[in-house]
Amino acid sequence: MPVSALFTPLARAVTYTRWVHLLTGVLPAIICGFVYPGYEGMTPGRQLWLLVLPVPLLIGWAMVPSARLAEGLQARLLLTAGEHARDRRDGSSDDGASGIAATPSASWADRVLTAVWLVLRLEVGCAVGWLCVRLPQLMGALIEAATGGTGDTGAGLRISGGHWWYALLAPLPLAALAAVVVGLGWLMAAAAPRLLGPSAAERLAALEERTERLLEHNRLARELHDSIGHALTVAVVQAGAARAAGSAEFTDRALAAIEETGRCALDDLERVLLLLREDGARRPAERPGLADAERLLESARAAGAPLSAEVTGPLETLPGPVSREGYRILQEALTNVLRHAGPVPVRVRIRVAPDAGRGAPDAGRGALELDVRNPLPTTGTDTEAEAVPDPAGRRTGGSGLRGIRERAALLGGEADTGPHAGQWRVRVRLPLDGAPHPTAYGAPRPTA
Structure with a gap:
């Protein structure tokens, strides 16, 4: 595989729209965090509660038929590329090209799959949001340590030693973040047709x-x-x-x-x-x-x-x-x-x-x-x-x-x-x- 192929996803607009989609998944956790346990004195143990507390609320939202319509439109616009990501002028949509339905839930099976999709978005969004904060901090810590200081990674770890070659490692956290965004974006784009795709009745x-x-x-x-x-x-x-x-x-x-x-x-x-x-x-x-x-x-x-x-x-x-x-x-x-x-x-x-x-x-x-x-x-x-x-x-x-x-x-x-x-x-x-x-x-x- 040529080296240039590794950078091809970074030149595609859909990579960044998928990044936005991944980050919006963390919003329910952020909102719940203001209510409980609060962000003052937040410990790593309490941060794990943010992965659990929004789940009942998301399941309740998934029972509303319009939840599937909202998630389908968002997934189609942000996760897929091309003209099929948009509704046509006549009001119809090309579900066959994008594989994602933009219609309200018509059965309990649709509601269950929508709930699974919302929980998946929450967990993946929290992981991406955490990495988007910690990996740039790690890069800054490596640069600071390379100049002779003590770099704080923001996760309770410090890098010290004053080794100049730390500067060579500084780009690696950003490369890892880019790989995570591309990989998880592809994963969500692949999961969307399976969880939000049209049912057999809708296809018929x-x-x-x-x-x-x-x-x-x-x-x-x-x-x-x-x-x-x-x-x-x-x-x-x-x-x-x-x-x-x-x-x-x-x-x-x-x-x-x-x-x-x-x-x-x-x-x-x-x-x-x-x-x-x-x-x-x-x-x-x-x-x-x-x-x-x-x-x-x-x-x-x-x-x-x-x-x-x-x-x-x-x-x-x-x-x-x-x-x-x-x-x-x-x-x-x-x-x-x-x-x-x-x-x-x-x-x-x-x-x-x-x-x-x-x-x-x-x-x-x-x-x-x-x-x-x-x-x-x-x-x-x-x-x-x-x-x-x-x-x-x-x-x-x-x-x-x-x-x-x-x-x-x-x-x-x-x-x-x-x-x-x-x-x-x-x-x-x-x-x-x-x-x-x-x-x-x-x-x-x-x-x-």
Whole structure:
């Protein structure tokens, strides 16, 4: 080991923050010393009481849940190095990097480990505090003895003799103090994750929270894909139709449809970006629901697709999740029609089915039924088994249909897509009381 490696810890800031952490451990002993036995006429025997008297008080403090939070924050800030030592701006903390939890005690096991940690801090802090006083005194005594005097070490021992070589020994107490600070600092940093680390339940909760955030980001990305994909598809189809028509009136209608579709897509984009940035200055716009389905139907008609729609039942009374997911499913179905079949005749049926009769399998459960049909394109269909060419000659996959099935499964419903009686059909049924299915992709974790 090179000699320079011995001095490397002294160049690290965390060494000195750990030193501060070690010294703060002696504070309970100092405070108790003022009460009993007092510092006047303090003998070495009485000094040992300072290692014992604060213990019951520390154990009592450890029983308070917030004690673990305070100790965890202090240990994370002073014993660990790097960005993981600080809480993030979103209020979460990276316990996986530092290994130290900064949460109140949630069980008696947490309280017991906190008590062990506080007692350990007391004993180590008293030892470091004593050495921080005595070792510099020993160094001064060696220097004084080297000059011919009698050096007092402060512990009842005196050094005399007037030997000049005592001066060569003077740096050794400081070197020993530095070694003790580095070693005990490392020891406390190693003990903190074991005594203050997150429990198995806390680790599971943190993992579930992280999974929820990832699933929420995936959901937002899917919504953004649906919205922007629909807008771009309508714009491309409208622009191509306007160029082929060569009519100023048709071009005006096409531009108006592109403008309206683009404006809606920009609103969706702004809402998603606000959620991703977690900007609380502005409230994000509400997600569209099936009550706004007419906007989708008009954009498809404006793209040149002869569209007939049949709407049965009050769409305004649909539950929020069902209405929003139904809107996105309808949007994706119409986008697939325009993208893969072009402006072909489309038949859309939206039906809010009433509660089934008593004794029926779906008794007490109304449902939303969506049915979108269009003639099969001559160049192929959108399937998941293989990529197929679209009318423009590009190749595409079946992620849109997979997204439709995932949205339906999320609400406990079902989706059927594929050729049917010479047509391409997307048929979806969503129960009106459908809560997120626990095994569905993207389903959030139930909360108490």
